[in-house]
Amino acid sequence: TEIGDDNKVLKKILKEGEGYERPNDGAVVKVKLIVKLLDGTVFLKKGHDEKEPFEWKTDEEQVIEGLDRAVMSMKKGEVALVTIPPEHAFSSTESKQDLAVVPPDSTVVYELELVSFVKDKESWDMNTAEKIEAAGKKKEEGNALFKQGKYARAS
Secondary structure: OEEOOOOOEEEEEEEOOOOOOOOOOOOEEEEEEEEEEOOOOEEEEEOOOOOOOEEEEOOOOOOOHHHHHHHOOOOOOOEEEEEEOHHHOOOOOOEEOOOOEEOOOOOEEEEEEEEEEEOOOOHHHOOHHHHHHHHHHHHHHHHHHHHOOOHHHHO
């Protein structure tokens, strides 16, 4: 399956997930992952060997863009092989990771399991005070992104 606006992130489902719900923007996700270069070099492993799953909040630039896109297309319990090209991974910069260095312009392959997620509250589930607070946070985030030159994300 191709993911994203440009269809460059590729996902192959290895094990179907349960239900129909998927993480939304701002969801807190927990995953197990093993990440390799195309030559098979493992450079990152999280959530395996009795360790806690790796956790982050989606659409907050806490992980590479391709990983965010992929996890938001998954269901709980789904296991997938996700191939992410350099423009949605580490770009043209070298990146030191836990187990190895990722060279510039590298395509990376994630074996990813979505262990669990908690969706961010949708606007229709909020009361007026929560909506005002959420709008204020979004405005601050948008201003910060605009100042960083990330105009598409700021809008």
